[in-house]
Amino acid sequence: MTHDEVQELLGAYALDAVEPTEAEAVELHLRSCPRCLAEVEAHRETASWLAHGGAPAPEGVWDRIADRLEDAPAPVELARILPWESREQPASPPRRRRGGVEWVAGIAAALVLVLGGVAIAQQRQIDRLDSRTGVEQALASAMSDPRARQVSLRSPSGQPHNVKAVVLPDGTGYLIAEGRLPALDDSRTYQLWGVNDAKVVSLGVLGSRPTIVPFHASTEVRTLAITEEEQGGVVASKNEPVVAGQVTAA
Amino acid sequence: MPPLLRDASDASVVVAIARYHQDALAEAYRRHGGAVFGLARRVTGDATLAEEVVQEVFLRLWNDPERFDPGRGSLRSFLLAQTHGRAVDFLRSEGARRRREERDARTTAQAGYDIDREVWDLTVSDQIKTVLETLPADERRAIELAYFGGHSYREVALMLEQPEGTVKSRIRTGLKRLRTGLATVGIGDSGQ
Numbered sequence: 001m002t003h004d005e006v007q008e009l010l011g012a013y014a015l016d017a018v019e020p021t022e023a024e025a026v027e028l029h030l031r032s033c034p035r036c037l038a039e040v041e042a043h044r045e046t047a048s049w050l051a052h053g054g055a056p057a058p059e060g061v062w063d064r065i066a067d068r069l070e071d072a073p074a075p076v077e078l079a080r081i082l083p084w085e086s087r088e089q090p091a092s093p094p095r096r097r098r099g100g101v102e103w104v105a106g107i108a109a110a111l112v113l114v115l116g117g118v119a120i121a122q123q124r125q126i127d128r129l130d131s132r133t134g135v136e137q138a139l140a141s142a143m144s145d146p147r148a149r150q151v152s153l154r155s156p157s158g159q160p161h162n163v164k165a166v167v168l169p170d171g172t173g174y175l176i177a178e179g180r181l182p183a184l185d186d187s188r189t190y191q192l193w194g195v196n197d198a199k200v201v202s203l204g205v206l207g208s209r210p211t212i213v214p215f216h217a218s219t220e221v222r223t224l225a226i227t228e229e230e231q232g233g234v235v236a237s238k239n240e241p242v243v244a245g246q247v248t249a250a
Numbered sequence: 251m252p253p254l255l256r257d258a259s260d261a262s263v264v265v266a267i268a269r270y271h272q273d274a275l276a277e278a279y280r281r282h283g284g285a286v287f288g289l290a291r292r293v294t295g296d297a298t299l300a301e302e303v304v305q306e307v308f309l310r311l312w313n314d315p316e317r318f319d320p321g322r323g324s325l326r327s328f329l330l331a332q333t334h335g336r337a338v339d340f341l342r343s344e345g346a347r348r349r350r351e352e353r354d355a356r357t358t359a360q361a362g363y364d365i366d367r368e369v370w371d372l373t374v375s376d377q378i379k380t381v382l383e384t385l386p387a388d389e390r391r392a393i394e395l396a397y398f399g400g401h402s403y404r405e406v407a408l409m410l411e412q413p414e415g416t417v418k419s420r421i422r423t424g425l426k427r428l429r430t431g432l433a434t435v436g437i438g439d440s441g442q
Contacts, residue, residue, distance in 0.1 A: 008419060009418060011422030011423075011424070012396060012402070012417075012422070014425070015393070015396045015421065016334055016338045016400070017396035017403045018403065037322075041327075042429060043429075044327050045324065046429040046432065048326055048327040048331070049432055049438060050378065050397060050428075051285055051330050051333075051397075056284045057283030057287040058301065061283070062279055064305055065275075069309075179316065179317075182268045182318070183261070183318075183319045185320070209321060
């Protein structure tokens with residue numbers, strides 16, 4: 001389907017009024033055409049005003065929704081996971097909530113150590129390459145490098161953000177966050193951290209809507225973590241990681 | 251719950267949802283649940299089905315909050331687009347459409363008007379109705395049949411006995427015209 005043919009369909013597509021095969025063709029086109037994507041979003045915004053409804057939702061529906069939220073893992077707070085890490089002096093019997101979460105406590109503890117006063121974090125704005133294609137090519141090359149170490153960053157609370165990163169032997173890394181972290185207000189930013197034992201080093205400020213971001217991590221970095229911060233980032237974070245993951249051997 | 255959740259932007263509410271704050275989802279529901287239910291009921295013509303759609307839409311926001319990107323539009327528009335898609339899916343399942351058509355025929359025969367349309371009329375602001383009425387009748391009808399009727403543009407073309415290409419084009423042109431009209435009364439932005 002040509003650009004013009006897709007354009008003609010955009011109104012109907014935004015109203016879910018196209019055939020499934022046409023919808024597929026439009027969606028394929030939208031991935032590479034920001035102008036058409038913006039038009040679809042504008043049509044949907046317009047249509048949403050037609051649906052204007054001031055009436056409250058019927059009673060009882062929220063209760064049914066809330067009932068189905070019970071299976072979701074509860075939010076993990078720093079204070080609640082820290083005791084798992086300090087095994088020598090547990091404040092209370094450690095309660096393992098979920099498999100695979102425990103290592104996150106180490107990162108949280110390490111971030112807190114930074115708060116303790118040693119400002120070793122290096123503040124560095126990521127050097128974003130102008131050419132997105134260049135980044136994608138470099139990423140593809142890194143991904144196919146057999147020496148590359150892979151990192152899967154997950155949320156301590158089990159939220160499946162599934163951010164990935166790849167780190168080459170020389171420390172060159174690429175974070176793949178496209179569409180995998182909730183977009184933030186412009187006043188907020190994500191920040192990437194490298195963690196090794198008690199050291200936490202800023203690897204860069206990622207912005208409010210990170211996509212594919214190159215970074216550099218020393219070979220000693222064992223864990224990557226991402227926190228949410230005020231715009232511009234911070235020298236040392238007080239926040240628990242949004243996602244974190246261990247750098248596994250090549 | 252953050253104490254100022256009620257004053258938080260939709261984007262901040264969604265960030266809180268991503269952190270599993272149930273109160274944040276409740277806040278999103280308080281803000282947009284009525285519009286979501288209203289649209290689902292208007293499209294499906296069935297309150298029970300509409301309630302199912304409402305549940306699906308908000309559970310999906312709970313499970314996949316990162317799908318909402320505030321840089322690409324409002325939360326309301328995002329939720330209503332999801333709602334419309336699910337409602338149309340329900341409608342296009344044969345049974346639902348048949349039930350709706352039977353009910354529509356019954357309603358029209360008995361009362362001479364569409365009860366859902368009446369409900370919609372009561373909840374849509376006068377400003378929006380005024381803007382909608384400025385559209386050429388062909389464009390307005392095509393948009394209404396597609397959006398509220400859940401019909402594909404091909405079905406609309408058959409119903410209006412017009413060429414498919416014409417209907418496609420009228421839907422798109424009508425939406426653009428509507429956007430401009432809404433902007434002139436201070437609703438939405440200036441558009442493109």
